[in-house]
Amino acid sequence: MTKTLAETQITTARARSKLGLGVHWRRVDAEAHLGYRKGKRSGIWFVRWRNHHAGANYKQAAVGVANDVNDKVMEGKLTFEQAVTQARDLVNRYRTEAAAQAAGPAPTVRTAVETYIRERNARDSRRAGREVRSDAGHRLRRYVLGQGERGSQGAVEAATLAAVALHALQVDDLxxxxxxxxxxxxxxTKQRLINDLKAGLNAAWPRLSAEQKKLNPAFPSIIKDGFKAERVDDDDEVSVARDNQILTDAQVSKLLRAAREIDGEQGFEGDLYRLVACLAATGARFAQARRMRVGDVQVNEHRLMVPGSYKGRGGNGGSVxxxxxxxxIEVLLQGVLDRPKEAILFERWGYDQEAGTMVWRRSKRGPWKTAELTRPWRSIRERARLPEAIPYALRHSSIVRGLRNRLPIQHVAKLHNTSVKMIERHYARYISTALEDLARAAVVPLVPQHVETVIGCT
Incomplete structure (x- = not known):
């Protein structure tokens, strides 16, 4: 290979159609090049980059099939812009891993937690004056590291999080x-466990080498955000139906109107509005809605099939x-037309940052992630002038709406994929009102309208 790269015009489908068979190159950065291999039937994208850890040779990886028909997004094929984005991701991922290996064995969440447990055990032993195991160790082994059978307790597998390298840790992992x-x-108990893991990860940061810290300088903020980020689909048992979270139908309409406006202003192309409309109509948890498929919208029956929650011992109990x-139905229709039934119903555009720049470009569509509703929701509630409303308020309001409309408690619980016990615990006040209304409707006059008094007779 010559020192000067001979670049070819491969940025458009039309330009590529004029090329001869073989490999053509375009520079991605100073030491990485996007390749286009033209064949008799189709073209293939691949990327090569300089491997400084192997005598400055080049490494190479496949990127995907080229869209040689046009320059529009096409399922299963990549435009030039999409290929560049994916090529940069591949190269950056390799460079990060290579740098981590050069800096020594990559520390993981497991190694950080194990070190923290040893330090906690030593501290608690000093305080007790004898060898003891800390409560933190019991919790972290059971819910992070995994453990074998212990007495009547069965074996517990390690959490996926345990294997994640610290330099690659992201908020979504937490x-x-x-x-x-x-x-x-x-x-x-959950909060103590979270505090233990947070402490263990924070304690690992000072011990990392200077080279490892360069790999992920945002590590401290990732730990902070991962454990403090607002949970939009938190457990029923923790989310209490406060009065200011029970919205009237008019307030729900204001939130939907605001969602439609914010959707347009922030370029969601209807993705945000459709998601919020579904949450408002069904009272589903965010985690349930983001697992819905196109086939779950039954247009003719005016029905949505809401997947069961993973919460509880029974796991996912089918759809409701x-x-x-x-x-x-009209709002959701735009998200189901000409799409396969098994496709994820609620998607949104993802964005990738160009390496070494502040420029973000659209990458590909995919399902909503756990914390992605948090930021646009702030704009929605401000626009609707409901500053205290949280996404879970739509669920609270849907449950109370069912109770106020005199639906049986069992039916309300079934519709919202929860238990009668939870409904009775958190919505007792509204149940009492609904039952009183039912009882009042059954009241009938018992006292005669005209009472004739018999004074006596002679």
């Missing part, structure tokens, strides 16, 4: 771990049919 914690954990109005 949020997913939190979401997968057992629902039967008491709120206080939820009747909705013509207005909701």
């Amino acid at each position: 949020l997913i771990w939190r979401e997968n914690l057992p629902v039967e954990l008491k709120a206080t 049919p939820f009747p909705v109005g013509e207005d909701i």
Whole structure:
């Protein structure tokens, strides 16, 4: 290979159609090049980059099939812009891993937690004057590291989080771990566990080498955000139906109107509005709505099939049919037309940052992630002038709406994929009002309208 790269015009489908068979190159950065291999039937994208850890040779990886028909987004094929984005991701991922390996064995969440447990055990032993194991160690082994059979307790597999390298840790890794914690954990136990893991990860940061810190300088903020980020689909047991979270139908309409406006202003192209409309109509948890498929919108029946929650011991118990109005069907219709039934219903555009710049470009569409509703929701509630409203208020309001409309408690619980016990615990006040209204409707006059008094007779 010559020192000067001979670049070819491969940025458009039309330009590529004029090229001869073989490989053509375009520079991605100073030491990485996007390749286009033209064949008799189709073209292929691949990327090569200089491997400084192997005598400055080049490494190479496939990127994907080229869209040689036009320059529009096409499923299964990549335009030039999409290929560049994916090529940069591949190269950056390799460079990060290579730098981590050069700096020594990459520390993981597991190694950080194990070190923290040893330090906690030593501290608690000093305080007790004898060898003891800390409570933190018991919690972290059970819910992070995994453990074998212990007495009557069965073996517990390690959480996926345990294997994540610290330099690659992201906020989503922590949020997913939190979401997968057992629902039967008491709120206080869960918070202690979260505090233990947070302390263990924070303690690992000062011990990392200077080279490893360069790999992920945002590590401290990732730990902070991962454990403090607002949970938009938190457990029923923790979310209490406060009075200011029970919205009237008019207030829900204001939120939907605001969602439609924010959707347009922030370039969501209807993705945000459709999601919020579904949450308002069904009272589904965010985690349930983001698992819905196109086939779950049953247009003719005016019905949505809402997937069961993963919460509770029973796991996902299938889908619950939820009747909705013509207005909701019209809103969702744009998201189901000409799409396969098995496709994820609620998607949005993802964005990738260009390497070494502040420029963000659209990458690809995919399902909503756990914390992605948080930021646009702030704009929605400000626009609707409901500053205290949280996304979970739509669920609270849907449950109370069912109770006020005199639906049986069992039916309300079934529709909202929860238990009668939870309904009775958090919505007792509204149940009492609904039952009183039912009882009042059954009241009938008992005292005669005209009472004739018999004074006596002679």
